[in-house]
Amino acid sequence: MRYQTPTTLSSSTTEVKQPASTMSAQPPSIPLSLLRLASVLICLHILTLDLSDAEHCYDNGNFTAAGNYAENRELVLSSLASNVASNGGFYSGKVGNGSDVVYMLAFCRGDFSNDTCFKCISSAAEDLMIKCPTQKAAFSWGTVDPPCIIRYSNDPIYGVKQTSPAQMLYNTGHIQMDQDEFDPIWRNLTKELAVRASMGTSELKFAAGRTLLPNFQTMYALLQCSPDLSSLDCQSCLWECIDGYQQCCHGYQGGLVEKPSCIFRWDLYPFFVSKPGNPVSSPPPPTAVAEDDHTAPLENAQVTYGKTVNSLWIVDAVEGSGVLFVMAIVFMPCFIRRRRTSPWKVLSAKEEVATTENLQFKMSEIRAATNSFSEGNKLGEGGFGKVYKGKLENGKYIAVKRLERCSNQGQQHFKDEVAQLVRLRHKNLIKLHGYCLEEGERILILEFTPNGSLERFTSDSIKRVLLSWERRFSIIRGIARGLLYLHEDSCLNIIHSDLKPSNVLLDDNMNPRISDFGMTRLFDLDQSREKTSHSAGTFGYMAPEYVRHREISVKTDVYSFGVVVLEIVSGKKYSEHLLSDAWKNWRKGATFRLIDPMLNSSSSRSEMSRCIQIALLCVQENVGSRPTMAEVVLMLGSQSTTLPMPTQPAYSTNASVGEMSTSSVSGLSTPSTNEAQDGSTSYMISLLID
Structure with a gap:
C-alpha cells in the first residue's frame, strides 16, 4: 500500500494538466506557495510504506474453489468497483441464497474522484481474491493512498460496526509548539468533525476541516464512517480512533487510524481534496484562514485560532512542466530513501505486543545499574517501596522503584497495567520506562530527575x-x-x-x-x-x-x-x-x-x-x-x-x-522529611474515572 502526501504527482490522486502557455522555451515561474510546499515536503519526505496488513482474512469458515460461494464472491468482487463508483462512493448488497450468500459493503474516502475510487476498489478487490482465496469473510483498506474499504462476509454486515483490527500510522516528527496549547485545539477540531461526520446521510458520513494554530501553522483533519452505521455507532467508532491515536502517538505531528468501519487522519498540511462531486453533507457556510495569494480564493476568509474551519481545502492541479520538473528533483531523494529512515511509523497489533515485551528489564541490568541496590544509590523511601538511582550501560540515568506492597494480581495483569501507564506521555509527567518481574521482585524503571522534588x-x-x-x-x-x-x-x-x-x-x-x-x-x-x-x-x-x-x-x-x-x-x-x-x-x-x-x-x-x-x-x-x-x-x-x-x-x-x-482519619500519615524523590510516606490511590 502506498502512503503518500496528497501533493504527490500520481495518476491516482491528482491529474496534472499542462496549459499551452507553458510550452514556450522559457521556463515558467514557480509560485511561491509551491516552493514553500516543496520545502515542507523535504522535511516530511514522500515515502512508500510496506503495509502487509492491507488485507485481513477472517476465520468465519472456508469455501471450496468450485462451489457456489466462490462463484458468488467472484461475481460481486469483479463488479464492485463500478458499483461503488456509480453510486457516489458507497455500495452495499448481496449475491446468492442460503448458505452461499455473500454480503458485500465498500466505500471510498469522501474526497475521492470517481476515477480514483474506481481504481482503488478494483485493485483492492483483486488483491482480496488472491490473498484470501478460500475465506468466507475478509476486508481490505485498499492498495493506494488515500484508502478505500471493502468488506465481505457470509453473515449480514450492513449497519454492523467493525473496529478490529485497527491500523495506526504516525509521523515521528514532534509538535513544534507548546503541547498544552495544542492539545485543546486538536481535541476541539477532531471532536467537532466527528460529530459532523456522524450526522451525515446513509450515502456519506464524512467531514474534513482545518484550524489555524497559534504558531500560524494550520492543522487539517478528516473523519469518515461507513455510511451504513447509525449516528451513534459512527461517533463511537471515530472516538475510538481519536482516543487510540492519543494513546499511541500523543505529541507527534500527524497520523492516521483506520478501522474497517471508520477512518481518522490529521496532519499539518492539506492532504484531502474537495471535489464538486463529493460535497460534505449539509456543510455550514464556509469560513477559512487567510491564505497565500497563490492559493485558490475562499469566500468569507478570516483568521481564527483554535476554531474549526468548516470548508474543505481545495487543492488545485499543479500547472506547468517546469513545476513538474522542480517537484520531481525535490522529491526524488525521498522516494529512494530506505523505509527504516522514514519519518512515519506503522503500529500493528503484533507490534503493540512486542512493545509490551520490550518494556521488561532484566534483573541483571537493574543490579548493575544500581550497584546491587546499594545504600549509596538510594534516593529515598516512600509508601510503595524504596527508590534508587541507576545508570544503564548506555549511560542513561534512571530511577528504580523497588516495590514492597505487592498485591495478589498475576504478572500478566501487572505487565498490562505498566503497558497502559507507559503510554501516558506529557512533558509534566514522569515517564515510566518499564518494569522488572524477576526473582519475585516487582520493580518500576522511571525517568530520573536530577533536581529531586x-x-x-x-x-x-x-x-x-x-x-x-x-x-x-x-x-x-x-x-x-x-x-x-x-x-x-x-x-x-x-x-x-x-x-x-x-x-x-x-x-x-x-x-x-x-x-x-x-x-x-x-x-x-x-x-x-x-x-x-x-x-x-x-x-x-x-x-x-x-x-x-x-x-x-x-x-x-x-x-x-x-x-x-x-x-x-x-x-x-x-x-x-x-x-x-x-x-x-x-x-x-x-x-x-x-x-x-x-x-x-x-x-x-x-x-x-x-x-x-x-x-x-x-x-x-x-x-x-x-x-x-x-x-x-x-x-x-x-x-x-x-x-x-x-x-x-x-x-x-x-x-x-x-x-x-x-x-x-484511618490510614493517613503526615509528610516525612525523608521522602523518596518520587514517592511519599503515605499510601496513595489513583482511581480511574469511569
Missing part, C-alpha cells in the same frame, strides 16, 4: 532562593497542565489523589514532572476497599469530602493543587494556618503578607495575588465551586480572564481544623 526547595530556605517568581509560576502552570492531561486528555483519565510537593519532581531545567500517578492500577486497589479502612493521601492536601465521606473525583486533585500553589507562593510548608492566612489576607487586600519575602519583585505582585486567588478557588469547601483543571489552566494562561470571587475555604477555621486531626 519540589518539596526539597519549598522547605529549604537556602534552596528556595533558586526559585524566582518566573520559575515558580512556570512550575505552577506545569503542574496544572499535567493534571489536566491526567484528568481529560490521557487515554486512562486518572485521578492522582495524592498531589503534593514531594510528588512533583524537577528535571534538569526545573520543569515540573508529576509522579506517583496510576499506582492503583499496579496495586489493584479498588475504590470500595479504599472507602473502608485504607483511605489514602496526605494530611493537609486531602479534600474534605474525601476525608469525611470517602468521595473522590477530579475536584479532589483540584483541592490538592490549590494547597500546593499556596505553598509555592508563600514559601511555607503546609500547616493548619496556611489556608486561613491566605483567606484573611486576601479579604483584607493584603496578599503581599502571604507572599514569600524572597520574592521581592513588585512588578509580579499582581500575578502572585492572582495565583493566590486561583488557589483559594481550588480549595473551596463546596466541590461544585471549585474550577476544573481546564478552567485553572485558562485562568493561569490569560491575565485578562476574570476570576470568580472565592468564599471561605475548607479548614480555614479552628473548628474545622480540629475535625481534621490525624487520629480521626
Whole structure:
C-alpha cells in the first residue's frame, strides 16, 4: 500500500494538466506557495510504506474453489468497483441464497474522484481474491493512498460496526509548539468533525476541516464512517480512533487510524481534496484562514485560532512542466530513501505486543545499574517501596522503584497495567520506562530527575532562593497542565489523589514532572476497599469530602493543587494556618503578607495575588465551586480572564481544623522529611474515572 502526501504527482490522486502557455522555451515561474510546499515536503519526505496488513482474512469458515460461494464472491468482487463508483462512493448488497450468500459493503474516502475510487476498489478487490482465496469473510483498506474499504462476509454486515483490527500510522516528527496549547485545539477540531461526520446521510458520513494554530501553522483533519452505521455507532467508532491515536502517538505531528468501519487522519498540511462531486453533507457556510495569494480564493476568509474551519481545502492541479520538473528533483531523494529512515511509523497489533515485551528489564541490568541496590544509590523511601538511582550501560540515568506492597494480581495483569501507564506521555509527567518481574521482585524503571522534588526547595530556605517568581509560576502552570492531561486528555483519565510537593519532581531545567500517578492500577486497589479502612493521601492536601465521606473525583486533585500553589507562593510548608492566612489576607487586600519575602519583585505582585486567588478557588469547601483543571489552566494562561470571587475555604477555621486531626482519619500519615524523590510516606490511590 502506498502512503503518500496528497501533493504527490500520481495518476491516482491528482491529474496534472499542462496549459499551452507553458510550452514556450522559457521556463515558467514557480509560485511561491509551491516552493514553500516543496520545502515542507523535504522535511516530511514522500515515502512508500510496506503495509502487509492491507488485507485481513477472517476465520468465519472456508469455501471450496468450485462451489457456489466462490462463484458468488467472484461475481460481486469483479463488479464492485463500478458499483461503488456509480453510486457516489458507497455500495452495499448481496449475491446468492442460503448458505452461499455473500454480503458485500465498500466505500471510498469522501474526497475521492470517481476515477480514483474506481481504481482503488478494483485493485483492492483483486488483491482480496488472491490473498484470501478460500475465506468466507475478509476486508481490505485498499492498495493506494488515500484508502478505500471493502468488506465481505457470509453473515449480514450492513449497519454492523467493525473496529478490529485497527491500523495506526504516525509521523515521528514532534509538535513544534507548546503541547498544552495544542492539545485543546486538536481535541476541539477532531471532536467537532466527528460529530459532523456522524450526522451525515446513509450515502456519506464524512467531514474534513482545518484550524489555524497559534504558531500560524494550520492543522487539517478528516473523519469518515461507513455510511451504513447509525449516528451513534459512527461517533463511537471515530472516538475510538481519536482516543487510540492519543494513546499511541500523543505529541507527534500527524497520523492516521483506520478501522474497517471508520477512518481518522490529521496532519499539518492539506492532504484531502474537495471535489464538486463529493460535497460534505449539509456543510455550514464556509469560513477559512487567510491564505497565500497563490492559493485558490475562499469566500468569507478570516483568521481564527483554535476554531474549526468548516470548508474543505481545495487543492488545485499543479500547472506547468517546469513545476513538474522542480517537484520531481525535490522529491526524488525521498522516494529512494530506505523505509527504516522514514519519518512515519506503522503500529500493528503484533507490534503493540512486542512493545509490551520490550518494556521488561532484566534483573541483571537493574543490579548493575544500581550497584546491587546499594545504600549509596538510594534516593529515598516512600509508601510503595524504596527508590534508587541507576545508570544503564548506555549511560542513561534512571530511577528504580523497588516495590514492597505487592498485591495478589498475576504478572500478566501487572505487565498490562505498566503497558497502559507507559503510554501516558506529557512533558509534566514522569515517564515510566518499564518494569522488572524477576526473582519475585516487582520493580518500576522511571525517568530520573536530577533536581529531586519540589518539596526539597519549598522547605529549604537556602534552596528556595533558586526559585524566582518566573520559575515558580512556570512550575505552577506545569503542574496544572499535567493534571489536566491526567484528568481529560490521557487515554486512562486518572485521578492522582495524592498531589503534593514531594510528588512533583524537577528535571534538569526545573520543569515540573508529576509522579506517583496510576499506582492503583499496579496495586489493584479498588475504590470500595479504599472507602473502608485504607483511605489514602496526605494530611493537609486531602479534600474534605474525601476525608469525611470517602468521595473522590477530579475536584479532589483540584483541592490538592490549590494547597500546593499556596505553598509555592508563600514559601511555607503546609500547616493548619496556611489556608486561613491566605483567606484573611486576601479579604483584607493584603496578599503581599502571604507572599514569600524572597520574592521581592513588585512588578509580579499582581500575578502572585492572582495565583493566590486561583488557589483559594481550588480549595473551596463546596466541590461544585471549585474550577476544573481546564478552567485553572485558562485562568493561569490569560491575565485578562476574570476570576470568580472565592468564599471561605475548607479548614480555614479552628473548628474545622480540629475535625481534621490525624487520629480521626484511618490510614493517613503526615509528610516525612525523608521522602523518596518520587514517592511519599503515605499510601496513595489513583482511581480511574469511569
